[in-house]
Amino acid sequence: GGQPVTHPITLADDGVDDPDQLEVGDIRMVVHRSGERKSLRVWDPNGEMARGFLGFTWFPIQMEYRVTGRMIRDASPRDVQVLNTFGDVDTYETEGIVEFTLNGETLRLRPFTSEPGRFFFVFNDASRGDETYEAARFLYSDLKQDGTTVLDFNEAYNPPCAFNPFTT
Numbered sequence: 001g002g003q004p005v006t007h008p009i010t011l012a013d014d015g016v017d018d019p020d021q022l023e024v025g026d027i028r029m030v031v032h033r034s035g036e037r038k039s040l041r042v043w044d045p046n047g048e049m050a051r052g053f054l055g056f057t058w059f060p061i062q063m064e065y066r067v068t069g070r071m072i073r074d075a076s077p078r079d080v081q082v083l084n085t086f087g088d089v090d091t092y093e094t095e096g097i098v099e100f101t102l103n104g105e106t107l108r109l110r111p112f113t114s115e116p117g118r119f120f121f122v123f124n125d126a127s128r129g130d131e132t133y134e135a136a137r138f139l140y141s142d143l144k145q146d147g148t149t150v151l152d153f154n155e156a157y158n159p160p161c162a163f164n165p166f167t168t
Contacts, residue, residue, distance in 0.1 A: 035088030
């Protein structure tokens with residue numbers, strides 16, 4: 001909070017809406033919890049990786065990759081445990097699957113519910129490891145009142161671990 005740390009304190013980690021930040025010059029840090037493990041997330045705008053970053057390259061926008069899906073609800077929401085890249089277990093809530101048609105094929109994805117009415121998809125496809133990050137890409141969408149959601153795969157993005165070996 002812009003004040004010097006003069007005694008031991010417990011920092012709110014990035015699992016809350018407003019985590020505590022430590023700042024040293026231009027470097028920012030927050031406590032990150034991965035499973036039971038605590039670590040620091042560090043942003044250094046003058047670090048070697050940041051200075052050497054050449055920017056993003058994107059696939060051309062293709063409107064056929066913007067589709068409407070239909071939510072098929074489970075009997076009740078449930079938690080799903082997922083191993084992250086460090087082998088820690090992350091727990092996410094899921095409420096069902098989203099069914100959609102893409103390139104003439106009916107597909108289903110199980111999103112995590114990041115907040116009420118907001119879906120977080122973690123997926124991979126045939127481009128993985130060649131044209132996109134091998135582990136997965138991320139995509140968010142919002143559930144409409146009629147039970148549909150628009151999945152715009154043009155907006156899918158690589159997770160931070162695609163760019164830095166120290167992220168989860």
